[in-house]
Amino acid sequence: xxxxxxxxxxxxxxxxxxxxxxxxxxxxxxxxxxxxxxxxxxxxxxxxxxxxxxxxxxxxxxxxxxxxxxxxxxxxxxxxxxxxxxxxxxxxxxxxxxxxxxxxxxxxxxxxxxxxxxxxxxxxxxxxxxxxxxxxxxxxxxxxxxxxxxxxxxxxxxxxxxxxxxxxxxxxxxxxxxxxxxxxxxxxxxxxxxxxxxxxxxxxxxxxxxxxxxxxxxxxxxxxxxxxxxxxxxxxxxxxxxxxxxxxxxxxxxxxxxxxxxxxxxxxxxxxxxxxxxxxxxxxxxxxxxxxxxxxxxxxxxxxxxxxxxxxxxxxxxxxxxxxxxxxxxxxxxxxxxxxxxxxxxxxxxxxxxxxxxxxxxxxxxxxxxxxxxxxxxxxxxxxxxxxxxxxxxxxxxxxxxxxxxxxxxxxxxxxxxxxxxxxxxxxxxxxxxxxxxxxxxxxxxxxxxxxxxxxx
Amino acid sequence: xxxxxxxxxxxxxxxxxxxxxxxxxxxxxxxxxxxxxxxxxxxxxxxxxxxxxxxxxxxxxxxxxxxxxxxxxxxxxxxxxxxxxxxxxxxxxxxxxxxxxxxxxxxxxxxxxxxxxxxxxxxxxxxxxxxxxxxxxxxxxxxxxxxxxxxxxxxxxxxxxxxxxxxxxxxxxxxxxxxxxxxxxxxxxxxxxxxxxxxxxxxxxxxxxxxxxxxxxxxxxxxxxxxxxxxxxxxxxxxxxxxxxxxxxxxxxxxxxxxxxxxxxxxxxxxxxxxxxxxxxxxxxxxxxxxxxxxxxxxxxxxxxxxxxxxxxxxxxxxxxxxxxxxxxxxxxxxxxxxxxxxxxxxxxxxxxxxxxxxxxxxxxxxxxxxxxxxxxxxxxxxxxxxxxxxxxxxxxxxxxxxxxxxxxxxxxxxxxxxxxxxxxxxxxxxxxxxxxxxxxxxxxxxxxxxxxxxxx
Ligand SMILES: [K+]
Ligand SMILES: [K+]
Numbered sequence: 001x002x003x004x005x006x007x008x009x010x011x012x013x014x015x016x017x018x019x020x021x022x023x024x025x026x027x028x029x030x031x032x033x034x035x036x037x038x039x040x041x042x043x044x045x046x047x048x049x050x051x052x053x054x055x056x057x058x059x060x061x062x063x064x065x066x067x068x069x070x071x072x073x074x075x076x077x078x079x080x081x082x083x084x085x086x087x088x089x090x091x092x093x094x095x096x097x098x099x100x101x102x103x104x105x106x107x108x109x110x111x112x113x114x115x116x117x118x119x120x121x122x123x124x125x126x127x128x129x130x131x132x133x134x135x136x137x138x139x140x141x142x143x144x145x146x147x148x149x150x151x152x153x154x155x156x157x158x159x160x161x162x163x164x165x166x167x168x169x170x171x172x173x174x175x176x177x178x179x180x181x182x183x184x185x186x187x188x189x190x191x192x193x194x195x196x197x198x199x200x201x202x203x204x205x206x207x208x209x210x211x212x213x214x215x216x217x218x219x220x221x222x223x224x225x226x227x228x229x230x231x232x233x234x235x236x237x238x239x240x241x242x243x244x245x246x247x248x249x250x251x252x253x254x255x256x257x258x259x260x261x262x263x264x265x266x267x268x269x270x271x272x273x274x275x276x277x278x279x280x281x282x283x284x285x286x287x288x289x290x291x292x293x294x295x296x297x298x299x300x301x302x303x304x305x306x307x308x309x310x311x312x313x314x315x316x317x318x319x320x321x322x323x324x325x326x327x328x329x330x331x332x333x334x335x336x337x338x339x340x341x342x343x344x345x346x347x348x349x350x351x352x353x354x355x356x357x358x359x360x361x362x363x364x365x366x367x368x369x370x371x372x373x374x375x376x377x378x379x380x381x382x383x384x385x386x387x388x389x390x391x392x393x394x395x396x397x398x399x400x401x402x403x404x405x406x407x408x409x410x411x412x413x414x415x416x417x418x419x420x421x422x423x424x425x426x427x428x429x430x431x432x433x434x435x436x437x438x439x440x441x442x443x444x445x446x447x448x449x450x451x452x453x454x455x456x457x
Numbered sequence: 458x459x460x461x462x463x464x465x466x467x468x469x470x471x472x473x474x475x476x477x478x479x480x481x482x483x484x485x486x487x488x489x490x491x492x493x494x495x496x497x498x499x500x501x502x503x504x505x506x507x508x509x510x511x512x513x514x515x516x517x518x519x520x521x522x523x524x525x526x527x528x529x530x531x532x533x534x535x536x537x538x539x540x541x542x543x544x545x546x547x548x549x550x551x552x553x554x555x556x557x558x559x560x561x562x563x564x565x566x567x568x569x570x571x572x573x574x575x576x577x578x579x580x581x582x583x584x585x586x587x588x589x590x591x592x593x594x595x596x597x598x599x600x601x602x603x604x605x606x607x608x609x610x611x612x613x614x615x616x617x618x619x620x621x622x623x624x625x626x627x628x629x630x631x632x633x634x635x636x637x638x639x640x641x642x643x644x645x646x647x648x649x650x651x652x653x654x655x656x657x658x659x660x661x662x663x664x665x666x667x668x669x670x671x672x673x674x675x676x677x678x679x680x681x682x683x684x685x686x687x688x689x690x691x692x693x694x695x696x697x698x699x700x701x702x703x704x705x706x707x708x709x710x711x712x713x714x715x716x717x718x719x720x721x722x723x724x725x726x727x728x729x730x731x732x733x734x735x736x737x738x739x740x741x742x743x744x745x746x747x748x749x750x751x752x753x754x755x756x757x758x759x760x761x762x763x764x765x766x767x768x769x770x771x772x773x774x775x776x777x778x779x780x781x782x783x784x785x786x787x788x789x790x791x792x793x794x795x796x797x798x799x800x801x802x803x804x805x806x807x808x809x810x811x812x813x814x815x816x817x818x819x820x821x822x823x824x825x826x827x828x829x830x831x832x833x834x835x836x837x838x839x840x841x842x843x844x845x846x847x848x849x850x851x852x853x854x855x856x857x858x859x860x861x862x863x864x865x866x867x868x869x870x871x872x873x874x875x876x877x878x879x880x881x882x883x884x885x886x887x888x889x890x891x892x893x894x895x896x897x898x899x900x901x902x903x904x905x906x907x908x909x910x911x912x913x914x
Contacts, residue, residue, distance in 0.1 A: 303839055304839040307835060307839050338825040341818050341821070342890075360818070360821070361817070364798070365798035368791055383761045388845065388846065389760060389845065
């Protein structure tokens with residue numbers, strides 16, 4: 001139950017007493033939170049500059065936009081394309097890149113630093129997950145993240161520019177492509193039109209490319225790196241296999257369910273040929289788990305689809321990715337732990353491997369903190385606004401899971417509610433455990449108490 | 458992780474081979490489910506008899522009413538007082554008594570049978586929880602449940618009859634008192650008026666008495682028995698102390714929150730003097746965790762109150778009680794396990810006692826199965842009905858947690874939806890683990906696999 005967040009051993013490693021004073025002792029949750037907060041502060045200032053916008057925006061609008069960009073959420077209170085100047089859009093693009101890529105890089109550094117700090121068993125775990133053990137390879141690995149991301153984005157920019165060049169001319173095609181490639185790979189969900197990607201709902205090349213980018217970004221770095229290094233299924237780690245299979249299964253199941261739910265909805269897919277129905281069902285099946293782009297009018301989808309989308313947002317994507325939610329790994333462990341208990345087995349297993357008990361406890365803690373956060377968010381917004389429960393639940397889930405889908409109330413809710421959404425995006429991006437870290441100061445206890453029994457269920 | 462539901466060792470005890478054929482081997486979940494199903498079937502038949510009702514009802518209405526009575530839920534599709542004859546009301550009263558008391562008695566038998574079956578450690582646990590170890594005392598203990606319940610009900614009947622006799626005359630006062638006493642102590646929430654107890658919202662004696670009855674009934678038998686036997690706080694078991702403190706805290710906090718949320722709502726408490734506001738806030742703070750009676754118009758309460766009530770219904774009351782929900786013990790363990798993890802402690806503790814790991818796993822399993830059940834129920838009802846999300850979520854939670862509060866849509870939803878509600882009441886009463894028992898056949902596995910790592914959160 002120790003080591004719930006890997007410590008950066010640059011900061012923690014014990015040094016000779018004489019050197020101690022020079023060591024700055026901050027744990028990763030603190031560094032992470034401070035880094036994101038600083039980035040948001042800088043972003044807020046830059047976006048508030050007169051030449052960042054076509055018409056003046058309020059401080060709250062600036063804070064909301066900067067937070068949404070840094071946390072790669074994509075919820076907006078102003079129309080991004082119409083409000084911001086070229087400078088403003090460049091700032092937003094950089095905030096997205098720093099928030100998305102920066103987080104992935106930091107997560108890698110934090111996870112890899114496990115290697116030098118703890119016992120052989122954990123080193124083997126770190127090796128299995130990260131394929132890295134030595135501190136020497138940290139730099140190389142972090143570099144690999146950056147290179148992989150930039151290469152993926154560059155390919156997307158080239159492809160989109162070629163597709164759009166006849167329509168929009170070279171400069172506009174290139175600029176738009178860059179914005180969308182960065183926004184998509186980082187699962188940011190930022191768009192240039194108030195309709196989202198609805199204008200492109202029949203440009204299958206664009207919507208499929210965007211969805212491929214954010215599905216990859218949402219897998220999580222360790223999975224991408226594992227695939228990139230190993231290339232063969234049988235060589236993949238248990239975690240990589242689990243994430244890939246779960247992603248495939250959930251995406252296809254969700255596509256089928258949403259297709260059925262929207263089949264007769266003339267406001268969404270009812271009037272389309274079957275292949276456009278398929279592409280848009282696919283898009284709205286995969287977008288809720290991290291990206292937040294929409295090719296259909298989210299508010300016009302059936303309420304049943306909205307309820308189903310709540311579940312997808314709650315689950316989220318891979319760990320150490322641009323996605324939010326409780327994360328796919330957590331979801332898998334919750335289901336496996338329940339199944340294990342019902343079958344009266346002793347240990348949770350996955351692909352013939354045992355899942356350690358403390359990971360199950362971690363999954364439990366993540367889920368409870370997350371449920372608590374969401375409940376408080378919904379409850380607060382219900383009190384502050386006279387809006388339908390479904391819209392508020394959707395908005396709160398979307399912010400907490402850094403998804404960015406909205407049924408259209410983001411700009412409509414009270415200022416206090418928008419500040420709450422800012423907090424939810426921030427907390428959702430840092431993850432429930434980082435939040436929990438600030439709530440409960442870690443403190444080890446060495447007393448052992450006799451066992452008791454509590455009635456459950 | 459074994460022994461998630463205590464086996465009845467009358468059925469499980471190994472006998473000499475020659476006697477084996479005579480032994481009927483059914484596990485408690487099967488017996489429990491079959492018993493409830495049989496009771497519901499008999500109830501459905503009896504309530505469908507021509508002389509059970511003033512005007513004919515459909516089979517679905519009969520099934521719904523019988524299920525609601527046996528599972529002590531209190532959701533209704535017909536106006537109980539106006540629809541059923543004296544015979545019908547007697548049948549309903551008996552169904553409530555059998556469903557509520559029968560379950561408690563059975564639960565006691567099941568829990569106590571732990572004693573003869575398993576190791577010394579569990580015997581000590583059983584002793585701590587039930588204050589009983591020997592098989593000989595089962596009969597005595599089960600008898601104590603019945604006697605305690607009947608005494609409590611008898612006192613309530615006498616008190617209410619005296620209060621009402623001037624108003625209603627002796628016979629009516631006695632009959633109504635009996636109906637309400639049984640309905641209240643078993644947390645059934647059945648009433649004789651379509652307005653619930655709204656007509657009595659200023660008869661503070663009645664509403665407080667009813668709330669005291671269902672709060673006691675919702676504590677769970679083992680707590681009541683523990684208090685009855687020990688009488689002193691310091692002698693109470695850890696479980697008893699935890700349940701009493703949590704009940705007190707949740708009830709008072711909920712009372713304050715609901716009072717604030719309804720303060721300006723002229724459809725509920727805004728026009729009342731402060732003491733009636735207090736009594737009715739108290740009533741609606743305690744009713745969602747098991748009882749389902751209402752002294753205010755549930756549908757007229759603010760949507761914020763409805764959202765808060767969802768949480769109370771989800772938590773529910775004590776184990777082995779007339780309440781539903783995930784149960785208070787489960788809720789406490791979930792919170793404690795999360796807190797333990799965040800503080801990086803090794804073991805979950807409560808009142809200087811260690812909570813065994815398999816109880817934490819049980820709490821996790823209960824919660825996940827329950828969340829799955831509720832989500833599927835809400836999703837299905839959203840598809841089948843064009844009704845607001847808040848009303849459907851409220852109805853599904855109310856049925857699954859056998860609460861019986863409604864925002865007024867029970868009779869309005871489609872027949873298929875009513876059948877789903879019947880299933881949810883049934884599943885909710887049996888408990889998520891009994892349901893899980895049928896989904897996953899228990900099977901022990903003796904292979905041990907190497908440890909793996911899964912990224913979580
Ligand atoms: K997003
Ligand atoms: K009830």
